[in-house]
Amino acid sequence: MSLVILGVDPGSRITGFGVVRVANGKIEHINHGVIVMDGDDAFPRRMTELGSAFREVMEKYKPEQVVIEKIFLGKNADSAFKLGHARGVIMYEAGLGGAEVQEYATRSVKKGVTGNGGASKEDVQAILKVMLSLKTISRIDASDALAMACYHAFEMKKKALMQRAVSL
Incomplete structure (x- = not known):
């Protein structure tokens, strides 16, 4: 049995996505990329x-699960509000596409992928290239999205192991 997971790094100008398939306990890279909106257009x-x-x-990859970054409040409230709107659009479309939506905090994802919750985006990208046997991941937004998808796969495996352990 396999499961397609779509990770998303939402943004109001650039949104990264990363698609992986989990089968037989292994994570396989399917594709990644970015959605770039015209910055001159109205919000x-x-x-x-x-x-x-x-x-x-969503239509191309038909994921069963969509994983999105939880919102964080930085110094710029306007940016946080715009990010919230982008997340809402993603969640809406994921729901219409029949996918289950999961959310994770960025620090949790970084810790799960690299072992360090304060890892740089470049460190995350480097680990993902090795983990997924990729020569390059062209955009940081796409690697952040792939990290979301991979972290979710790790969490699902951990949850399954815990359920088996409890049932012993």
């Missing part, structure tokens, strides 16, 4: 572009 138009492009990704 509502960019969200429409995001929804349309993300719908195409």
Whole structure:
């Protein structure tokens, strides 16, 4: 049995995505990339572009699970609100596509992938290239999304192991 997981690094201008398949306990890279909205467009138009492009990704890869970064409050409240809107568009489209949506904090994902919750984006990318046997991951947004997908696969495996251990 295999499971397709779509990781998402949401943004109001650039949204990264990473698709993996989990089968027989192994994580296989399917694809990754970015959705780039026209920065000159008004914000509502960019969200429409995001929804349309993300719908195409959903239709192409048909993931059972979509994993998205939890929102964090930085210094710029306006950016956080825009990120929230982008997350909402992604969650809506994922739901329409029949996928279950999971959320994880960035620090948890970094810790799960690299062993260090404060790891740099470049460190995460380097680990993913080795883990997924990739020569390159062209955009940081895409590697962040792949990290989300891989971390979710790890968490699912850990949960399954715990359930087996409890039933012994």
